Amino acid sequence: VLNKPIYEMGEKRKKVVVTMEEKLCAIKRLDSGVMAKTIASELGVGKSTVGDWKKNRAEIEKWCAAQASGSGMKVRKTMLKGKHKEVEEALFLWHEHLRGKGLPVTGPILQKKALQFKQQIEGEDSEFTASDGWLDRWKKRFSIRQITVSGEALSADKEAVPLFKDYLFKLIEKEGISGEQLYNCDETGLNYKMLPTKMLASKKVAAAPGYKKSKERVTILACSNATGNHKLRLTLIGKSKKPRDFKKLKNRESLPVYYTHQKKAWMNSEIFKTWFQNEFVPTVEKHLKDNNLPRKAVLLLDNAPLHSATDELTDGDIKALFLPPTVTAVCQPMDQGVLEMLKKKYCRRLLSSLISAIDNNEDCVTTLKKIDMLDVIRWLAEAWEEIPNISLAMSWKILLGHEGGHFNLEPVCEPKVEDENDKLVSLLEKVPGCDDVSVEDITEWMANDKVDEITDNDIVEMVKQGQVTEEEEEKTSLDDRKNLIPHSEGFKMIEAALQYISEQEEATPADIICLRKWRDIASRKRAEREKQSSIKDFFKN
DSSP: OTTSOGGGSOOOOOOOOOOHHHHHHHHHHHHTTOOHHHHHHHHTOOHHHHHHHHHTHHHHHHHHHTOSSTHHHHHOOOOOOOSSHHHHHHHHHHHHHHHHHTOOOOHHHHHHHHHHHHHHHTOTTOOOOOOHHHHHHHHHHTTOOOOOOOHHHHHOHHHHHHHHHHHHHHHHHHHTOOGGGEEEEEEEEEETTOOOHHHHHSHHHHTSTTOOOOOOEEEEEEEEETTSSOBOOOEEEESOSSOGGGGGOSOGGGSSSEEEEOTTSOOOHHHHHHHIIIIIHHHHHHHHHHTTOOSOEEEEEEOOTTSOOGGGSEETTEEEEEEOHHHHHHHOGGGTTHHHHHHHHHHHHHHHHHHHHHHTTOOHHHHHHHOOHHHHHHHHHHHHHHSOHHHHHHTTHHHHOTTOGGGOOOOOOOOOHHHHHHHHHHHHTTSTTOOSOOHHHHHHHHHTTSOOOOOHHHHHHHHHHOSOOGGGSOOOOHHHHHHSOOHHHHHHHHHHHHHHHHTSTTOOHHHHHHHHHHHHHHHHHHHHHHHHHHHHHHHHO
16 A cells, blocks of 8 residues: 555545634534434535544633624634733733723724833833734734724714614614613622721721731623513632532532622633523523513613624624713613612621620721622522612613513603712711711722722733633631531530520411421431441541
């Protein structure tokens, strides 16, 4: 065979170049049971090539999720990056951040910024020059078609709002959408242990040893429909994949929020796309089915870089629609006091917890340190549940009209944000040293809780460190185990609670049965623990 001429050894397969979108589609088809041989034949590639795509699926999926637009997947064939990979990735993140804020971006501005990132990442000795040719290649690598944003167009708020409203009403009529099928979502940051300035100034808090101004934060995503009848559970983005206190949970699905993680606790396109597919679509489907409505819905959201492209946020007739940058701040429903009310209701619970500790002469710093992610989740879920449906419905009045536009929402007296301010002021006045508290103090407190601005240093850190690794996750320590309540103590606590509740008029048979059940469980586990200890002692002797 080796002596045969090349032309007798069979025809060489013609090289076929497959787009990233086709590769991703092929992987999904493999998951659904389609044979690799069938896919290879259809695309004109070898079976082993299809196998390689499946083997590298994590990289392919991550690359596709990170694209600025879905069109990039249709054009790009490979995941090859430039020679100055970290500089290019940093510039892309910076570009997306500015694009989301609606700020003008031009080629020369990008080239100048690229040189700044080069000095930060590679140093002055780098040969990188950010030439025009490099800029063109960078745009192709990151699927960026248009990099110039008109400043005049962005400032035309008065013209943009009625134009978008007209477009939205036409879409509503065309699709036959009701208020139950129109949704909005938005994110906000929460420094969940941040205290108001007046409270920090009080001797009870400021003088406490070891106190430092807290910067522990999460990102919250809130979503509801235009009638306010359907509130999706909040989405919470923390820094850790498995917070230490989650070890107490037997079933993570029982959480009253959709929890996910990112190293800086920020939203990104990958997290948002996963939320849309795994949380938004199934939850909305159920709501529509329960109300005998067709499987059709529109999700309005701001055109920020942390959101995926609209063609990736589509599932049949459940689709996303971006608000124009100049319309978002004026019309976005969640920005019309809903997120502010949510945070104030959370802060009321945080304050109540700390004031209770102060009243019991407990150390405020210790109490703050004891607040864990499960506390934050519980308080946020309670705060979200407490927001009335009418408040959510009335947040659409700018976009849909004062009575809900096309949906004929009944004009009802809307709960006032001032009421929440009064409750917070009343709580603060109970703190020793917090005299002359005003609404301005509350406003300042909320302003300290704005979403952190992404700096160049943050971008460089994100590029260098990448996503959170398993090694970075919080691990079980001996201290964590010491914090668990022993079964013997748990038995005594439940026994005391059972006695107390049995003496109350409000107690129901269900309350007593539930407590007896857990008392018996604690008793059994206590006995098992004592038995294990006695066996160990026997072998020691």
